[in-house]
Every structure is written in structure tokens, then in C-alpha cells.
Amino acid sequence: MKAKMLGILTMCAMTSLLAAVIVSYMELRMIQNDSIEDNMKMYLDQITKNTDEAYYDMISIVNYMGPGGLIGNVTDSYLDAVDNFDRFVEQRSLRQELLGLGYVNTKLVGATYYDKEEKKELISGMNVRTLDGRQNALPKVVKCAGNVMQAAHASFLGSSEKTVFSVMREVVFGNGKKLEIYTEIEADMKTPEEINKEGHLYTYIQTDERGVAQYSVNPVIIQGQKLFSASLSKGEYEVQTREGYKIMAYRSQMGYINAVALPDNIYHKKSNQWRMKMTLIIVVTFLIFSMSVLYLYRMICRPLSQFRRQMVQIGDGALQAVHEESDIAEFDSLMREVEQMKRQIENLISNMVEKEKSIQKIEFEKLLYQINPHFLLNTLNSIQWMAQMSHQREISEFVQRLKKLLSYNLAKKAARQRCGWSWRL
Template sequence: MENALQSNLKQDLTTLENAINNLNHVSQQLAYGGGTNRLLEQLQAESEPYERLRIMNEIKTELNVISFSNPNVGLLMYYDAGQGTYNFENFRVRGTFKPERLPVMAEYPEITYYGPYKSYNGSINQYVFSIMRKVNLQEQNAYLYIETGRNAIQSLFAPQNRKDSSRRLLILDNKGRIAFSEVPEAFPENVSFSQLASNAKSGIHGDYFWNREQSNQGWSIVSVTPEKELNRERNRWLVQITVIFLAFLFVATFFSWVLWKMVYRPLDKFHKEIKSLVDSHPEEPVEVTHIPEFDYLLYQTRRMKGKIWSLYEEIEVKEKRRADLEVEKLLYQINPHFLMNTLDTVHWLALMNGQKEIDRLVLSLNKLLHYNLGKMGETSTIGDEIEALKEYLQLQQIRYDFQFDVDMDVDEKALLIPCPRFLLQPIVENALYHGVSDDGYIYAGVEWKEQELLVTIQDNGAGMQQEMIDRLLDDDAKESHKVGMGIGMKYVKRILYATYGETAAMEIKSEPGAGTMVQLRLPITGGEQNL
């Protein structure tokens, strides 16, 4: 409250200083200007009535122009201190003008500040401040008197401001004397303010609280407020602050409740639903929040929970099947092992009985089975594939009742290149089943070409139509699912894609009666990396 009073007092001081500075500026313009002073000197020297009248009209015109251009200037006139008379007034003067009766705010050799007091302007009836400055004229004791205008200090002494404020004003001159007082019972006029209160900026005297602000000219303005009014104002502010605080607390509590109901509680339900993804069954009932967005999230969470439970059940089934497959895998591992041991026994019996052809057949079959039934994760090379292919062709030459020749041409640099297991045998097997007959011929070649291997399997058999080639290369063709009609080619194509991706290629060239050629292009770098 005290800070508000001090702030208002500073605004009042600024308003009053601006008004007096404006009077000072206008007085300087007239007191030291050449035009008006020159006319006053001419008027004093002129004796002819008509010429004097003309000069007086010019002086009034000059004063009217200045008065019109400065709306904060009120009564303006020249005062002759020797004769006690005034002239060239711009408004009607009320009563008898006596400068010595005016309350002095500050007094200097050539200028004096007065106020506040009731204006001598007959057009208004309000408090004004004024200035009286000596005019620079030879052989004349003339002074320029200027009052503040109607609206210059209206905010200080306007009656409508008194209705809503208990504040009263004191004006102290530059010597600290009370020149004007609105509280004469506590702060009488013409008494030094320091006798009643300290020289501080604020304090308490009697039943009044006062604030003081000093101007640059030395005079001061003091705001006086009854202490009971100040306490009443404090209580009013306290009540207002309490009401505002309680209202804010109520609004904050209300919004907190709304936030809890619309956000926190649904989020809590959503949090519980997330935590219960594994602990609860998806068929349990879901609590709704009656908020569409949260209910939708809960619904989606419930759907996700159902999918998770389905995955759990699927995993359980797969785990059970995996256990069964482990048993089956052991059985499948036992059977080939038993078969190869049996063939090994047959090999030794044939060797002991001198059955060299049977011995060679069983030995080739044992080697071929050992290679083809190896683990899929084991590394194989082009050399391993060629050796397995030789064993396979040797078995087939004994099996079939027709004769065919085999020619192999393999680049030695390619023997150690990694490649998928069981890659060449299906292609040769397809040629034997569907192409080669008596006096047949099969060529198997591996050629190193820069960063790829070119594998060629060629026969001179019956060949095939383009439609058959398309069916062999088409994974979705129904004919390719028939036994002996492309199962091996389908395996080769898929193992190439699984091992090399798009970097490997398989091409089949054939004509009826002219044989068939199958070419595989295997990337060396890609094959090494993938394998």
C-alpha cells in the first residue's frame, strides 16, 4: 500500500514539474524574445493615441498566438510592479491582483514560483500554479505573470479524484516551509515541515501517514493520508487478495479434480492394464472410462493382450513340437548311421569274398551317403561337390543298362571356393532321368571368370521344349511338384537364392533332339561371405 502511494506521488510530481517547466519555457520566450519586448519599448516611447492602439493590438495578437499554441497555459499578462497594475491579459482577471499575497514555492532573483491557489482567471475556479519573471526592458519594472491552464494540473486537485481517495496534498517551498496545506489542523501553513516530521521520504505524524517527493527546483510535494484510511485500505487489499487466493485455490482444486477424473484416473487404468498384460487373461472384463480416446486405447491394449496370449499359446505348442522334433531328429540320425555301418560291413564282406564290383559299388554308395547326409551347417567346396558327383556317376554307370560317357573340366583355382552342399548332383540326375540314353554324354565344367564361377552341366540327350524349361524354373508350376519332374531343379534354384540372393543365376538352354545345358553363375566374393 505504501509503495502504491509513493508511486502515485511520483506521478503527481512529474505532472506538476511538466506544468511548471512549460510555464518557464513560455516565460523565457516572452521575457527574452525580441518581438514582444520591442513592441513594449515602442509603446512606452509612443505618445500618439492611434499608434499606441495599433501597438497594443499587435502585443495582444502576439500573446494570443503564444497562448493558443500552448494549451496548458492559462491566464497570461504583464504586471507593473511600480504602479501595481497589469495589462495585456488574455482572460478576464477576477478580483484584485496582489502578487505579494500568493503562496511562494520557490523564489530566485528574476523569477518566482507560486502555488497552489485559486486562479485569478475569471473563466475558471480551480487551483493553479503560476510563475512571475522579470521582463528584460530598459527603464521599466515589468514582470510577466503566467498561470497553468485548465487541464494542466487537473489530476492533482480535481474534485472527482477526491471522491475515491482520502489523499491530501502539501506543497513545500524550496526552504521546506509549508506553502499550501489541505490538512491545516495537522500541517498548518507557513510552518517548517521539519518541525513536524523528519526529512525522510515517508513517515507518520499524528494520525496521518505521509510521503514526500522533492523536485529539481527545490520545492516538494507531500501526500498525506489518514492512518485509519490507510489501515482500511490495507484491510480492503488484504480481503481482496484473500478472496482472489481462495478463488484461485478453488479454481485450481476444481481443475485438479477435472484433470484427475479425465486424465490421471484413465491413465491409471491404462497403466494397470499394461502391467496386467501377462498376469491377467484377455477375457477378463475391462473397466471403461467413458472417455472415447482412453476407451479406444484400452480396447487396443486388450486386443494386443489377446494377441500376446495367442503368441504364448503358439510358443507353447511350438516348444512341444520342438521337443518332438528333437526326438525325431535323433531317430533320423540313428537310421543313416545304422545304414552306413551296415554298408561298411557289406564292403568288408565283399572284399573278403573277392567281389570287387560289389565292393566298389558299396564303397561309392557309402561315400555319397556320407556326403549328402552331412549337416547343413558344415562348409562345402566346389572340390567336395565334384568328388561327390564322381561317386554318384560311378553308381549310376553300374545301375543303368546303357552306356554314357562323362567329361569333367574343373579349374583348379575353383576347387577351394565355398558353395552350397548337394548343388550339382540334382542337375546331373535330371539329365540322366530325362535326357541321356545309349551312347550318351555328360559334361561337367567349372570355369573361373573374374569375380564369378561359371558352372556348366551339359548332355546330348533328347532335350526339351521351352514350355518344359519354363515349368522347371517356375516355383509355382504344378508340374514341378511331380516326382522326377523338377524337384531337384527347384531345390537348386532355392538354395542358390538362399545362399547368394540375387547375385547368383541359373539358366537352362535346350532344344528337342539337341540336348540340354544348365549354367550356374556363382559370385565368388558373395559366396565366400554368405557361407
């Protein structure tokens, strides 16, 4: 029994420990890896990092192309050239400089100068598509130091299927020529696989400094819709539920806001799945514990109850054999000893009854021996004398007749005894 109990308790302890480890692991995994909010935050951080890098790279390119920049100096020389040969040489140098930008930044889609007065590019044929002036109507997210950072949009310089970020700046060169510098870098908004292992359908939203959506691939969030308050500080997050989507926003250090949205039902589904798993583990652990308790009850309490009933029955005088075998050797041995004790008690009671009967028989025979005819005759004489002393005539006469009857019977018995003796002689 000791070994069984130790085994059961060890099993319960190991099961509880295993359940605690599983629950802790699941909770840790949810907190660190599978938390929807954490995944959204990591995805948002990655997008904002890529977007900031794209804007900073384009600002650097615009600086190179502006007056006083490496490429801007070549542009000044081209604009200052008088004869056709010099213009040809300077144009070739400018083309080479612009083409070299693509080697420096492989994500660069294109960079060009646009002449608003003549409504054409300064150097044509540098990109897949020719700029046509529509870039001025693009939604803006931040304007700083003359740089206009525009929201994500379809490319104007490359394939229209590409989504790009762009920066535009209006500059004036040494000869008074006003040009617009326009650059595009491919937007990297893909969800990393290590972040989105579940394959959730995240949608990207970009807003300006006021929190107004300027780009959205979400089916219910449209451009121009006010989403977030202007009070959201740089480097801070905000989560809200709108139009059936859980939206998390982050304000970049540059001032614009990036946001990712996930259907609210998926968000709650993940939480509900985690709660269901936790509940299932708790229920299974409770069932195992309950089965262990039930088994311990059947193994210990039932034999103890049987032992208690046996003691009560013995106390009530019921000594019949009612032993039931159990799976515990200790209890079976104890119950066999109880049955042996019951047999011993029964034998002791039987012996005491027989002894009491023998004593009663001896006492009866002794009493019979003491009560002989002469004793009876003397007793009747005493009664008659007491009746005469008390003047009880009826009693005295009644006792007198009993004495005569007894004397007659004694004489008759003695005569028979003498005849018997004579006959035997």
C-alpha cells in the same frame, strides 16, 4: 484403495498448488498494483511531472515576454511608441502575441504585464479578471534566476474556482520601464483512475525548499506548518505519519516538495485486509489438508487397527467373528481371510481336543486291561513279603486281610460266572 489414495493425494497436491498460486498472485498484485505506498508514489510522480511541466512552460512564456524575447520585443516597441497611432498598432500586435500564447499551451489561464508604479496591467482586458497586485503576496516555493515560482492557489486571472500554479518575474525594458510578468497555468492534481482504483481520499500538499507547507487541501495540515527536513535530496522520497495521516513527500529537481497524504486508518486497513485474506487462504488450505488426513486415517488406520485387534484377540484365544465391513475392498478381503483362518484354527483345535480325548480313553482302557485281579493279588503278595522282611507286622496283617477279601471276591465272582454259564447251558 490405491486409486482412492492416489486421488486424495492428487487433490491435496492440487489444492496446495492452487493455494500457493493464489497467495503468490495476491502478493504480486499487492506489490505491483494494490500497494498503498506504490500507488502514493505513482500519484506523487504524476503530480510532480505535471507541476514541473507547468512551471517550465510558464518560465518559457516569461522568457518570451521578457526583454529580448519574441513577445518582449513587441512590448519594447509598444513602450517606445510616441504617437497614439503607433501605440495603437503596437498594442494590437502585443494583444495578438499574448492571445497566441493560449493556442500554444491550452492549459494556460492567462499571462500579463503588471505595472507596480501605476498599480494596473499594462494591457487591460486580456483575461477574465484583472490583476490587482495581490500576486506579490502569494506563497513562494522556489526562486531561481529571477523567476518566482509560486505555490498552488486560486486563480487571479481566470475563475477563482480554478486552482493554478503561477510564475512571476520583475523585468526592465529598454526605456527603463519596470514591469512584472505574471503567468498562470491550471494545476492538474487529479488522481488517475488507473492508480486510484479503490477511490482513496488522497490530499495534496506543496511545500517550499525548506519543507514548510505553502499549499494544502488536507484538513489538518495548514499553510506555514513545517513538515519535512531540508536534508531531503532532490529525487528522493520520504514517508512519515503525522496527525493521523500517512504522508509521502518527493523533492522535485526544481527544489520544491510535493506530498500526498492518506488517512492512516485506510493505509492500515488495506494491509490488514491483505493479511486477513492471506490468513483465510492458509486456514482453508490447512482445513482441506486436515480433512484429507482424517479421511486417510479413517480409510487406512482404522482398518489396520481393526486388523491388529483381530490378531491380538486370536493370540488371546478369542475366535469369535467380529468382522466389520469397510469401504476398502482390499481390507475387506483381508479380514474375510482372517475370519476364514479363525474358523480353520477353531476346527483344528476341536479336532485336536477330540483326538486327545480318544487317546486318553484308549490309554485308560489299556491301563484297566493291565490291572486285573491276578495282578492285584501278586502285588499284594509282594507288599506282604516286603513288610515281613521289614518286620512291619501291622502292614503284613493288613495286606493279609486284603488278600483274603480279594480272594473271597474273586471266588464269589467265579461262582457267579459258573452259575451264569450253567444257566445259559
